[in-house]
Amino acid sequence: EPEVTQTPSHQVTQMGQEVILRCVPISNHLYFYWYRQILGQKVEFLVSFYNNEISEKSEIFDDQFSVERPDGSNFTLKIRSTKLEDSAMYFCASSGGSSYNSPLHFGNGTRLTVT
């Protein structure tokens, strides 16, 4: 069964550094998402991406965050200047249609630790 793959599985970075989290969505999917989960807390929506542009973003997704689909297969989340509170598990997801009509398929996540 096709799956969403995320790399790296764990990333440690120093406060103020830039990080790029990478995702390869399922190949025929059209909608792409980033969610995050702070340890022991609920999963929170960050951003959705469709037709090469952001379709929706949360209040968490401020100017420090950006997303890109640089080619036909990868989907990246960049955090420009990491803060301690950015430490979380970041999940990429993709779906064949909008969230309302198609199930989201999540990757296994990247654990980001900011020191």
Next chain:
Amino acid sequence: QQQVKQSPQSLIVQKGGISIINCAYENTAFDYFPWYQQFPGKGPALLIAIRPDVSEKKEGRFTISFNKSAKQFSLHIMDSQPGDSATYFCAALNFGNEKLTFGTGTRLTIIP
């Protein structure tokens, strides 16, 4: 108003028993309610989902009950098995929106 409240936070059920997890929402615009299952080290995976035009949906041992007037919905796992031990999240979405709002999660443990 965008919150989804989930209870209990953790639940221990004997093998063969019924596991029940409850969620409540405030935003009456929500009209799609999925449940996700998450195993340690994995991302959430869609388990079952319901829209408010029905009061119940069953898939195998998993049933969602939906009460639109009370703005509540629940997941029932019949004949619970040790392999069901995981964290369960309810979620909600409204049409035209891409943002899934998740509940706080329930860690379910099925004991032999």
